[in-house]
Amino acid sequence: DAGITQSPRHKVTETGTPVTLRCHQTENHRYMYWYRQDPGHGLRLIHYSYGVKDTDKGEVSDGYSVSRSKTEDFLLTLESATSSQTSVYFCAISVSGVTYEQYFGPGTRLTVT
Amino acid sequence: DAKTTQPPSMDCAEGRAANLPCNHSTISGNEYVYWYRQIHSQGPQYIIHGLKNNETNEMASLIITEDRKSSTLILPHATLRDTAVYYCIVRVGQGGSEKLVFGKGTKLTVNP
Numbered sequence: 001d002a003g004i005t006q007s008p009r010h011k012v013t014e015t016g017t018p019v020t021l022r023c024h025q026t027e028n029h030r031y032m033y034w035y036r037q038d039p040g041h042g043l044r045l046i047h048y049s050y051g052v053k054d055t056d057k058g059e060v061s062d063g064y065s066v067s068r069s070k071t072e073d074f075l076l077t078l079e080s081a082t083s084s085q086t087s088v089y090f091c092a093i094s095v096s097g098v099t100y101e102q103y104f105g106p107g108t109r110l111t112v113t
Numbered sequence: 114d115a116k117t118t119q120p121p122s123m124d125c126a127e128g129r130a131a132n133l134p135c136n137h138s139t140i141s142g143n144e145y146v147y148w149y150r151q152i153h154s155q156g157p158q159y160i161i162h163g164l165k166n167n168e169t170n171e172m173a174s175l176i177i178t179e180d181r182k183s184s185t186l187i188l189p190h191a192t193l194r195d196t197a198v199y200y201c202i203v204r205v206g207q208g209g210s211e212k213l214v215f216g217k218g219t220k221l222t223v224n225p
Contacts, residue, residue: 042200042215042216043157043213043215044215088154090157092156092157100204101147101159101162102157102159102213103159104156104157104158106155106156107154107155107156
């Protein structure tokens with residue numbers, strides 16, 4: 001357990017509404033990640049952060065933005081949610097060092113109707 | 114695209130060793146092999162990683178061939194709680210900015 005929490009754990013929202021998911025860690029790890037998981041696609045990286053205010057895009061970043069104003073929090077925002085963004089979202093942190101193994105949070109199940 | 118190939122599913126009897134193969138024939142000399150697993154609806158769980166030597170921890174053993182083109186994850190005494198999807202991943206990139214590219218993994222079912 002790397003002290004990672006995600007909120008909310010479940011959310012149902014309507015198309016076109018903004019949604020923000022929060023990832024919180026308690027151990028001051030530098031690297032944080034947002035993934036989404038869909039049937040048939042496995043996990044895909046959305047955005048990641050390598051420090052406060054330092055973020056970069058992953059492979060499926062369109063329609064998402066992120067912010068990291070504090071080491072412990074990494075926020076994922078869907079500016080205008082679409083049904084294609086219905087998914088399970090996982091946050092992860094990377095233990096800095098030689099190999100950077102990642103540890104994942106419990107996930108947020110988002111449904112966009 | 115994932116740089117690894119795994120069988121889609123495997124079965125194992127409880128108490129027996131589970132040997133999960135992975136092919137990574139295009140791996141580069143400085144790329145690590147990681148194994149993760151995902152138990153139904155939970156977040157993926159880190160298991161083990163290696164570069165070229167065999168590795169063992171409290172969860173599993175990792176055997177990497179001398180040419181590094183393939184590896185095997187060994188769960189020495191599988192239990193029902195080891196039923197999960199197991200992902201073999203080659204790290205792409207360096208220094209924390211790497212991307213873990215998850216393929217479809219192997220669904221391991223441990224039977225009583």
